[in-house]
Amino acid sequence: MIKIVGKDALETWVDEVIARMRTYGVQAKGDHFSFESLRRAADLRLDYDVTILPPKKYLQPPRETLLRFSGAVEYESVFDEDPFVIFGIHPYDLEAILQMDAIFEKDQRDEHYLRRRSKAVLVACDVETVSENVFAGCMGTAYLESGFDILITKIDGGDYVVDIQTDAGRSIADSLKSAKDANKKALAARREVWNKNKARLRRHKLEVPLEELPALLEAGYEHPIWEERAQRCYSCGSCNLVCPTCYCFDVRDDVGWDLKHGVRARVWDGCLLAGFAEVAGGHNFRRNRADRYRHRYYRKGKYLPEMIGKTACVGCGRCITACTAKIANPVEVYNALLEEKDDH
């Protein structure tokens, strides 16, 4: 069902959801925006440009207990299965979540991620304010017509089109059922928002067709750009930590004072960090900064597309903003590889 509501009705509905279940939503944080626990609808900012961290932090938390153990053989797995809702996910961040779903479902199913994910209700919203470095328009993620439970779009005139597509969405949308159905005019206005966003969300212009990225990278493995740019890299890992499609983690055992009880937890990791590829015995598969720097672009533009059929950069632009050395812009790197190719 697709409804049309005014701002007051939208807020009434959001407050009802907050009263029922664990709710997160985008809120102002100083000059920036952040996904936080939402206590009242009036705090929800659907007009934000981009959040500091993507909403993946609720689906794959920065630190997550996997199991508790006592002694050598007794353990109990820990799962988070409390339902929750996230309000205000931009289409590019939604696409990143859909990619994480595909990755965690593939081959060795990740039950910790998947059980939590099955309890999440994702309420997306179309972009109202263009952020400083977004290029989702080049990555096919400026808008999505499916993949969400509910999508909210502010249309010309100030009303909101609310598209409720799944059972999970319907389960939290009781009070919207009596709202007016969106008519043809409202749907055309939504289409206009989508078309505009496809054109607007291009602060950087990717010259490479997405389907050609894997071959371009294949040919550019020895390109000097990796060494040149990596010389300025601090190996801080900020580009990894803010990225909605980075999901790598490290697993650690925290053992109690009695040396019997403890927990096994996973924490976010990042391929730009010096110790990322270090294994037992101190061997490091990517000791050189340039190898780590290059690996990230191959991961996004070649390895993951070959695995899940999608480019694993959704064009949010967060890495560009987060990198103090100003070397993390994927568009600059991919365009530079293309220039070199065209020169030959």
Ligand code: SF4
């Ligand atoms: S690589 Fe950069 S622009 Fe692409 S999804 Fe990650 S943070 Fe966003």
Ligand code: SF4
């Ligand atoms: S944010 Fe920039 S400096 Fe830091 S690891 Fe990434 S590329 Fe290197």
